[in-house]
Amino acid sequence: MTTMHMADLYDAATYAHSMPHDTFTALRREKPVVWQTEPNGPGYWALMKYEDIVQVSSDNTLFSSERGGTNLEDMDEDAMALIRTILINMDPPKHTKYRKLVATGFTPKMTRQMEPHVREITKRIVDNVIAKGSCDFVTDIAAQLPLAVIAEMIGVPPEDHAKVFDWSNRLIGFDDPEYHTTPEDGRVAAMEMFMYANAMAQDRKANPRDDLVSVLMGAEVDGESMSEADFDGFFILLAVAGNETTRNLISGGMLALIEHPEQRQRLIDDPKLIDTAVEEFLRWVSPLIYFRRTLQQDAVVGGVEMQAGQKVAMYYPSGNRDESIFENGQTFDVGRSPNPHMAFGGGGPHFCLGASLARLEIRCMFEEILTRLPDMQLDGPVQRLQSNFINGIKHMPVKFTPGA
Numbered sequence: 001m002t003t004m005h006m007a008d009l010y011d012a013a014t015y016a017h018s019m020p021h022d023t024f025t026a027l028r029r030e031k032p033v034v035w036q037t038e039p040n041g042p043g044y045w046a047l048m049k050y051e052d053i054v055q056v057s058s059d060n061t062l063f064s065s066e067r068g069g070t071n072l073e074d075m076d077e078d079a080m081a082l083i084r085t086i087l088i089n090m091d092p093p094k095h096t097k098y099r100k101l102v103a104t105g106f107t108p109k110m111t112r113q114m115e116p117h118v119r120e121i122t123k124r125i126v127d128n129v130i131a132k133g134s135c136d137f138v139t140d141i142a143a144q145l146p147l148a149v150i151a152e153m154i155g156v157p158p159e160d161h162a163k164v165f166d167w168s169n170r171l172i173g174f175d176d177p178e179y180h181t182t183p184e185d186g187r188v189a190a191m192e193m194f195m196y197a198n199a200m201a202q203d204r205k206a207n208p209r210d211d212l213v214s215v216l217m218g219a220e221v222d223g224e225s226m227s228e229a230d231f232d233g234f235f236i237l238l239a240v241a242g243n244e245t246t247r248n249l250i251s252g253g254m255l256a257l258i259e260h261p262e263q264r265q266r267l268i269d270d271p272k273l274i275d276t277a278v279e280e281f282l283r284w285v286s287p288l289i290y291f292r293r294t295l296q297q298d299a300v301v302g303g304v305e306m307q308a309g310q311k312v313a314m315y316y317p318s319g320n321r322d323e324s325i326f327e328n329g330q331t332f333d334v335g336r337s338p339n340p341h342m343a344f345g346g347g348g349p350h351f352c353l354g355a356s357l358a359r360l361e362i363r364c365m366f367e368e369i370l371t372r373l374p375d376m377q378l379d380g381p382v383q384r385l386q387s388n389f390i391n392g393i394k395h396m397p398v399k400f401t402p403g404a
């Protein structure tokens with residue numbers, strides 16, 4: 001790098017105060033495929049440009065999710081065997097088969113069926129805070145929705161919702177001191193979750209109901225159905241993938257509206273913009289910072305030669321502001337169109353399974369907020385999650401005119 005000292009992309013502290021967009025922008029210009037060292041690992045290639053991320057994401061033969069998982073930390077073989085039971089860490093032919101199986105539970109029909117539930121949940125969440133005139137946006141609003149939706153969809157009874165919430169925090173929060181958790185605690189949470197999911201799967205196999213677990217336990221691809229163990233992995237994936245991401249998107253999207261009052265007013269004056277606004281929230285916030293792949297063979301990405309066995313991380317927040325794709329990419333524009341963002345991944349076989357459900361949740365939540373809490377403002381400092389993986393906000397005090 002000629003003009004600047006490069007921030008350490010691996011160090012969670014780099015993300016403590018904001019997304020390092022200045023570093024991303026400089027890297028896209030000067031070194032779009034950059035080698036990043038790790039304190040306890042061999043280092044990895046970091047991809048900054050949109051096209052390079054698309055290339056890697058589209059090719060799951062050359063760039064494996066199974067070999068080393070989708071997070072940067074290398075694990076021992078026992079831990080690897082466990083995480084390979086999760087869809088996101090599978091390669092073909094296993095991935096192809098399981099993706100088909102679980103896709104039976106994620107159809108457009110399912111999303112349509114969820115809409116009245118999602119509306120009801122968003123309304124209830126706002127009902128709970130509106131008279132107070134202030135709240136913590138993250139814990140009282142944003143975090144409530146995705147968990148309730150996934151739990152409702154899977155069929156977790158209301159009295160167990162808090163457990164799922166706690167497990168997913170412990171699974172993902174070990175970078176952050178406030179959660180006081182360790183990778184070890186994360187593994188314990190995973191085991192507890194596995195056991196819970198297993199009991200549910202067994203129950204629905206015997207007594208099918210009208211929920212996702214029953215659909216998945218009954219589905220068949222090439223004459224094979226899902227085992228209870230397969231379901232356990234999927235349950236964990238849903239509780240993490242569908243929960244933290246959507247929560248942080250909603251918090252980050254709200255913060256963007258508060259910081260860009262003219263864009264919020266535009267959306268209030270013209271509610272038809274909600275669909276482009278949702279896509280812009282996704283591009284702007286990019287709740288997931290990266291996913292990893294491992295090279296199965298030597299390859300060239302962005303003109304750089306890489307070797308078999310090396311790791312590569314796709315930095316979605318950087319791809320989402322790549323100036324060769326997005327005009328005025330550093331501008332937040334609720335009417336942006338086209339907007340081919342990569343918040344749900346760079347396309348290809350692992351593209352986010354829950355994208356349409358997430359879009360539905362985000363749209364319903366902002367429609368509710370913009371009509372009932374239109375003057376929301378910050379009421380204290382925003383506290384970010386310290387993580388190199390999730391672009392998250394832990395606490396965001398807000399105030400608004402109390403309503404009925």
Ligand code: HEM
Binds near residue numbers: 343352
């Ligand atoms: C704003 C919200 C969300 C964001 C930003 C997001 C992002 C992503 C990304 C980037 C991937 C690609 C992983 C890869 O390439 O290795 C992914 C995969 C996945 N997402 Fe999402 N997601 C969101 C919401 C959801 C929801 C609500 C669900 C389910 C209820 C969900 C379920 C999944 C699953 C199951 C996969 C794995 C697909 C596979 O490996 O074939 N996501 N998501």
